[in-house]
Amino acid sequence: MTSPASLSQNTSAAPWQRAASGANLLSADGSLGVTIFEEMTTLAMSTGAINLGQGFPDEDGPAxxxxxxxxxxxxxxxxxxxxxxxxxxxxxxxxxxxxxxxxxxxxxxxxxxxxxxxxxxxxxxxxxxxxxxxxxxxxxxxxxxxxxxxxxxxxxxxxxxxxxxxxxxxxxxxxxxxxxxxxxxxxxxxxxxxxxxxxxxxxxxxxxxxxxxxxxxxxxxxxxxxxxxxxxxxxxxxxxxxxxxxxxxxxxxxxxxxxxxxxxxxxxxxxxxxxxxxxxxxxxxxxxxxxxxxxxxxxxDEFYSGIASTLQHKRDILAEGLRAAGFGVYTPQGTYFINVDTAPLGIRDSVDLARKLPELVGVAAIPVPVFCHPEGAERTRSLLRFAFCKKTEVLEEAAARLATLRNKL
Missing domain, CATH: 3.40.640.10 (Type I PLP-dependent aspartate aminotransferase-like (Major domain))
Incomplete structure (x- = not known):
């Protein structure tokens, strides 16, 4: 259990500061940062990387x-x-x-x-x-x-x-x-x-x-x-x-x-x-x-079962590339997201790797520690999250790029 004493619980702080602290957007010196989603999206755009960080589809729903x-x-x-x-x-x-x-x-x-x-x-x-x-x-x-x-x-x-x-x-x-x-x-x-x-x-x-x-x-x-x-x-x-x-x-x-x-x-x-x-x-x-x-x-009902089976297929495409990259892969039972452990590659800092991935292999992801308080961040220090709610051809290309990671580290 974690229940950190932080600015988010300090009622004398400004409301915006409490909100920013609660979302892990304030640094130790109190300066305001950007969300990890904004940072990774900016990196993806500047490097031409496939953005598997933020969880939104790249194609529309039913006509x-x-x-x-x-x-x-x-x-x-x-x-x-x-x-x-x-x-x-x-x-x-x-x-x-x-x-x-x-x-x-x-x-x-x-x-x-x-x-x-x-x-x-x-x-x-x-x-x-x-x-x-x-x-x-x-x-x-x-x-x-x-x-x-x-x-x-x-x-x-x-x-x-x-x-x-x-x-x-x-x-x-x-x-x-x-x-x-x-x-x-x-x-x-x-x-x-x-x-x-x-x-x-x-x-x-x-x-x-x-x-x-x-x-x-x-x-x-x-x-x-x-x-x-x-x-x-x-x-x-x-x-x-x-x-x-x-x-x-x-x-x-x-x-x-x-x-x-x-x-x-x-x-x-x-x-x-x-x-x-x-x-x-x-x-x-x-x-x-x-x-x-x-x-x-x-x-x-066919619509609802169909969207789940289609997404499961996309999950499996990306998982194959992540395994080929050398990550430890945790197969999800739901959502848009798959998590991996960077430790099998000898890497313990997923935040550092997330910042390097767009340049290394042309794929962007989100480090899981940003979704945690300090104790939880240490526990999840080597975890990365990838989104697979993208077009099949995009995921196939991402999987191929990720498969080259082991050789580029």
């Missing part, structure tokens, strides 16, 4: 969803949507939850459309936490979690996910809970590790959340991108429904990350609290995109 957005624009759906989202999309989200998981949220009171999952997470955290509270996440963690926890002045406590499966250490997870734990923030399937939490892990999380009366926020944006295992929403675990808010989005499932259409669902009293905060962030977003995503959520 019928694009056509639905175009039709909505032509039909005049170009003004503010209702603050909680257009009825058509809220009903489609509720139907999706019932179709895939047997959950039955009320689209009128238990579903809210947000500007991407990121806004849903931010609004939920800001609705429920304050200085002195603790928020538990698993580590490595998506950087926006730390930023919002820091912005709120709360304490960010983490429990480690351990290689090779990147599942929680149960003892560390239990030790991470306390009487001050206000929110447990899950990310399942998990970015950046690609882990998919099994039922027994989710059951224990729910038991501990109930023991300490904590709200469970579950970021499930990769819910349909799993390989050989089934995603289980935590809200479906007995005892979880009354304290769980489920978050997802259209970006990852449908490959329209730029549309920024997300949503959350949960019990009415929690959703109302989040909606109160959310309406003073973006209020509403993407009216024509909302109706288009309603079309997407109604696509047949």
């Amino acid at each position: 019928e969803i694009k056509a639905a957005a175009q039709a909505a624009i032509t039909a005049g759906a170009n003004q503010y949507a209702p603050g909680k989202g257009i009825p058509e999309l809220r009903e489609a989200i509720a139907a999706h939850q019932e179709r895939f998981y047997g959950l039955t949220p009320d689209p009128q009171t238990e579903v809210v459309v947000t500007t991407g999952a990121t806004e849903a997470i931010a609004a939920a955290l800001l609705a429920f936490i304050e200085p002195g509270d603790e928020v538990l996440t698993f580590e490595p963690f998506y950087d926006s979690y730390g930023a919002i926890i820091g912005l709120a002045g709360a304490k960010h406590v983490t429990a480690p996910l351990l290689a090779p499966d990147f599942l929680p250490d149960v003892d560390a997870m239990e030790s991470a809970f306390s009487e001050r734990t206000k929110v447990v923030l899950l990310n399942n399937p998990h970015n950046p590790t690609g882990a998919v939490f099994p039922r027994e892990v989710l059951v224990r999380v729910v038991e501990l959340a109930r023991k300490y009366d904590a709200v469970i926020l579950s970021d499930e944006v990769y819910e349909h991108l799993t390989f050989g295992v089934q995603h289980l929403p935590v809200a479906g675990i007995p005892g979880a429904a009354e304290r769980s808010v489920t978050i997802s989005s259209a970006g990852k499932t449908f490959s329209f990350t730029g549309w920024k259409i997300g949503w959350l669902s949960g019990p009415a009293h929690l959703v109302a609290a989040i909606r109160t905060v959310k309406q003073f962030l973006s209020y509403s977003s993407g009216t024509p995109f909302q109706s288009a995503i309603a079309v997407g959520l109604a696509l047949p």
Whole structure:
């Protein structure tokens, strides 16, 4: 467990400083840095490298969803949507939850459309936490979690996910809970590790959340991108429904990350609290995109199984090149990402290697330590994350380039 005393917990610091510290953007002397994504993207552009750092697809999603957005624009759906989202999309989200998981949220009171999952997470955290509270996440963690926890002045406590499966250490997870734990923030399937939490892990999380009366926020944006295992929403675990808010989005499932259409669902009293905060962030977003995503959520089962199998094939292409490069490869069960260990190459510093890779072999990646607090960064010091949500021919070229790494070191 790590719970570092840092600027992100210092309520006398400026809010922007707490947010930056929570996202690991402040150096030891307090100067503001850029995100690792910006740094790696800049390196990729300057060297002509294939950018497998940031997790966004390089091709569009289904044509019928694009056509639905175009039709909505032509039909005049170009003004503010209702603050909680257009009825058509809220009903489609509720139907999706019932179709895939047997959950039955009320689209009128238990579903809210947000500007991407990121806004849903931010609004939920800001609705429920304050200085002195603790928020538990698993580590490595998506950087926006730390930023919002820091912005709120709360304490960010983490429990480690351990290689090779990147599942929680149960003892560390239990030790991470306390009487001050206000929110447990899950990310399942998990970015950046690609882990998919099994039922027994989710059951224990729910038991501990109930023991300490904590709200469970579950970021499930990769819910349909799993390989050989089934995603289980935590809200479906007995005892979880009354304290769980489920978050997802259209970006990852449908490959329209730029549309920024997300949503959350949960019990009415929690959703109302989040909606109160959310309406003073973006209020509403993407009216024509909302109706288009309603079309997407109604696509047949073959679509959903197809996107997972296609992505699994892409994962395997990249994994082959990474193994040829000499990395230790951790095969993910879900998401866009595959993690590797640089130690078999005699390299212990993945941050240093990430900065050299674009020049060495023409491929960019993200070092996993940037998703951690200092103790976790040391534990993951030799791990790199690559994104495989790219065109097949791009991944084949990246794999071929990576296969030359051993000879160039």
